[in-house]
Amino acid sequence: MKIAIGVGLLAVACSCNGATAADAVAKGMDLVDGAIVCRSYDLTAWLYGQVNVARHAQRTLSPEQRRQRxxxxxxDVGQEPRLEEWGCVLVPAGTPLAVEPGNSVPVVSGLLANGRKFEGVTLPTMVTH
Structure with missing residues (x-):
């Protein structure tokens, strides 16, 4: 694995060598119903916050309150960011994950139900072993 450290950013290029196909599974957190996987931990954490705030707003604010805000x-506080525009993916809860050993943040890879491969970093609380 290559790690490049920039200003507040941990960029990861993962081939997840040495990880087995079913080390763990994706897990949701609060209103996010799966694991957000991105190229860096900082981006994953930021997008988690944005998606979670938007989903809380969708549930608690009326359309008029959202319009006024x-x-x-x-x-619109209830508008979720499009993860794919950030190079990220939402891996549904229960999806098997390969977790690369030896990292301080979870570097994961796997396959989505449509056969699309993903790899990157997720939050520790979005992985269950």
């Missing part, structure tokens, strides 16, 4: 702040 958008008029004040300039954006």
């Amino acid at each position: 958008e008029l004040i702040t300039g954006y």
Whole structure:
């Protein structure tokens, strides 16, 4: 694995060598129903917060409250970021994950139900062994 450390960013290029196909499974957290997997821990954590806040707003604010808040702040707090625009993926809860050993953050890889491969970093609380 190659790790490049930048300003507050842990960039990861993972081939997840040495990990087995069913080390763990993806797990949701709060209102996020799976593991967010991105190229860096910082990006994963930030997107988790954005998705979770949006889902809480969708559940608790009426459409009128969301519209009023958008008029004040300039954006809809209930609008989730599109993970794919950030190079990330939401891996559904229960999806098998290979976890690369020896890292301080979970570096994972696997296959989505549609056969698409993914690899990157997720939050420790989004993985269960």
